[in-house]
Structures are given as C-alpha cells and as structure tokens.
Amino acid sequence: MKPADYMNPYLAGFLLGLLLLATIFITGRGLGASGAVKSGVVATANSVAPNHTNSSTFYKEYNKEHQEGPLKNWLVFEVIGVVIGAFVSGLISNRLKFTLEHSPKITSRIRIVGAIIGGLLFGLGSQLGRGCTSGSALSGMAVMSTGGLITMMAIFGGAYIFAYFFRKLWI
C-alpha cells in the first residue's frame, strides 16, 4: 500500500499549538526533547563511571537537581510517548519501513557520517542553548521568552548561513 499523504501543515501546526498550550496549562512547562538525551547521558555515566560523575561538576550539578535519578524526568516519559505516537502514526499511514534516506548524489556512508556529526552538533548546541527546537525555540516562542526567541533565530539563521556549504548533501 502507498504511504498516506502528510497532514496539511497548517492543521498540523494548529494541533501542535493546542497540544503545547494544553501542556503549559497542565504542567506549567512546554514540550522538549534534548533534555531526555541529557538524562540518558547522565544515567549512563552514573552507572558506567560513578567515581567520575561524583567528581565532575556537570554531573554533580545535574544529580543534585535530580535527586530521584536522572531517568525520573518529565522529558524522558514524554519522549517515550513520542516514540509510540510516531510509531502509531507511521503504522496507520503505511510509513513503517527500515530505510536509510539520503540524496541519490551521496552514498549511505556519507549520510550516516552526516547524521552522526549533525546529531553531535545538535546535542552540544542544545546544551548551550538550554533546549533544542522544541524545548527552547517552540516552547520559548509560546511564552514569548527572549532567550527562546533568540535561540530560535540563531538556529534558523545559522542553518541558512551554513546551508549553502552543505547543499550537496541534499540537492
């Protein structure tokens, strides 16, 4: 069966906006994603190298703020939900398939290297930006946070500046 069409972007945006509004109304905080990665990193480090995390500033601060353990975190539960929600959506729209998507002009290997480097940069940048596209840019825009809006402009501005140099990866 052919994959179904994507949802109208304005409708999807409207629904996402309502979801974000409900999230803030219920919990007082917005959506996010990169925070869950941070929880994962700290949890792994705690169990692999407990001596190290007891002495290093970053982990010490994080563990102090998260007394119940890094994985008992709002964003971790949210991201588990994202996996399920996206899977269900893919299932009903016939988009479940193991694929490595890349432009025909590049090899799979280049795509994988690009994905790892891109992920690495996003992971690093999201720590400095105190959140990623969802936690800082989108949720920050909803509450009209100066920092969130600056991060949003920096993400998209930065991407436009660098886009030209990496065009071969995509077009």
Place this chain on the structure above:
Amino acid sequence: MAPLVPDIISNELNFLVAFIIGIAFGFILEQAGFSTSKKLVGLFYGYDFTVLRVFFTAGVTAMIGLVFFGYLGWIDMSYVYINPTFLYSALVGGGIMGLGFVIGGFCPGTSVCAAAIGKIDAMWFIFGSFLGVLIFAEGYPMFEELYKAENWGNVQAFDSLNMPMGIFSFLLTFVAIAAFWAVSIIENKINGKPQKKILDLKNYVLLSNVALFLAILTIFMPLKKDNILEKSNDSAMINNLSFDEIDSEELAFRLIDEDENMLLIDVRDTASYNKFNLPNSINTSFENLFDKDTQMKLKLKDVEHIIIAENESDAKKAAFITEQIDVPNVKILAGGLSRFKSDIINFDSLSSAKISHDSFRFRKKAVVKIPELIAKAKLQNKVDPNSKPKRVVGGC
C-alpha cells in the same frame, strides 16, 4: 487556576501526563512529515517550507492561547517556565544547532520520531546527539563561562523590547502570516512549477483574517493581574465603592471567640506585618493576591475574608481586587487597623469618649485579652520577606 501541577495533578501523575502528551506530540510530528530529513531541510533550500508552516502556526497558536488564558486569569504566569535568557550561550548554541540541522537533517525531537518509523539515518543522528551531550558534559569546565555569561533571567521579549505584551503577540502573528505568504512564492519559484496547493486562496485569506483578528484582540488583553491592578490604582473610583464592613468590636469579639469561619487578609507590607499582626491572618501584597498559592487559601465559601489594612482606602483597594478575583465573603475592617488599635488595643478606660456601657465593658476585657492572643499568634504568623513563588523547572 493553572498550572494544574502540582496542586490538582500530583508530581507522580505528571509523568503519566508527560507520556500521553508525548504520544500526541510524536503522532502530530509524524503526520506533519517531520519523520523525513528531506522534508525537514527543505526550508533551507527553498523547496519545502512545511517546517516553517507547522512551527510558526504552532508557536502562534499557543502564544495567542496563553494571552487569552492570562487575560481571563486562568493561568498564573509566574509559575510557568519562561526559558531563561543567557545571551551568548543562546546565540552560540543556536548557531551550532543550525549547523547540525543542515548537516544531520534532523533536530532531536524529529529524529526520535523518524527513528520510531524505521529511519536508520535518524538512529545515527540520535547516537550523535548522545555524543554531543557527552562532549558538553565532559568539557563543561570549558563551556561554563560562556554557558553562564550575560544572564538576563526569565525575561520575556516584550519586556526586552519595551513594548506592551499585546503589541508583541500581534506583531509576531503578523510576521508569521507574512512569512507563510512569502514562502509559498519562493517554493513555487525554486521548484519551477506551482506546487499542489496547501490552501485555496479563499481559505488562506479567511484563516489569515481569523488569526489576525485574534491577534488584534490580544493587544487589548493584558494579564488579568495587570488589568485589575491598574484599575485599583484609581483611588477616586475605589473610594466611591462600598463594601461590607466589620467594626473593631465585632472583630475583637470574634478573635476572642476564636471564630474559625474568619480569615484575615493583611495587605500591609511584610515589615509592618512582622512587627504587629493579628491572629488567624495571612500577609499578602496587592500583587501577591493574584498568586496561585494565595488564591488557594482564599477559596472557602463559608469563610469570611476580612481585609486588614492601615487605613480604609488601602482596605477598599484590596477588597476591590479580591472581589475581582472571586474571593467569597469579603469584608473590610471599618477604619482600618489604626481605628482597631485606638478602639481596642490602646483602649483607655479613663478617657471620656462617649461609648455605651456594653461597649465599655467589652473593651475593658478585650484590651487585656487581644494583646495576649496577638502575642500567642506572633510566632506562627511570621513571614519570610524573601519568599517567592516557585517556577516550574522546564526546558531541556
């Protein structure tokens, strides 16, 4: 009053809420097409602006909704997480994320989404993002200075730009709609042929007008708190209002009687309150009357809420505010605390003021009893002048 966590929804239940919200989040992102890098980077090369449309529509929808909620007093924004502003860290971090976006083709949320439907490139992206966070964690001493520099606090854009909130929300909505229009033209140019229409022109104009209309409304929708506080500063209007009153003797009698159906709301400053306060009272400023915490204490329908202020006009101001925020059974202490002091606490049985025999007998008793009760209550009523409402911790 929102946020519902932690009073109405417990912190534990909040994890279940997170899970359910996540399901909806993942579902919408996937349905919008955010599970493919080809679509995500489209906006940087001009061939597909889906991301911009979804992103801005969502941001503007939630923003306008929050302005409405704030105007109606449904949500206490002082509890909502406002992403803090650290200027340099936000700029550098954002720039690095932008670079990561055009190299990796995803952002963290969308990569999770794409991996969930089997995109192998997205799985590698997630692997990379773990490495990126690890680098930050290990190199934290190196990043710390940049990370913490130029801290502006939990500031909002309209304050940074020094404009009313409503003007900002209107402008942002206007920019979003203009961008939607502009990117459709760019898309058609880049792709060399008109794309399948996302919206008929008629519907586009209609929806834009609805959004603009709502955005214009937000100009006239200050936070309920700011709105009421501004009105309450009109002292001529306030002094013309009349409220139910309770006189010094009745208050003294009910204090001696330890009447539990009475709560005193003391609106004097904290220093004066700590120096002298009555039993069974809470201290709050006019502004703090709007706090979620304070309002939770002022809800009981069978309790009389009695405003204590130095003078009657302050009491009326506070009574006006409390009635606006639906506190039941509000009364003011006639003559304010100054009259209560002269009538009861400093009652001089030798003075020649004309009062009835009953009053005289009662006051003679109360002048002993009330100071005892005050001394007893003094310890438990002390207020920490530095206590502030606690914001939810959010972000990533």
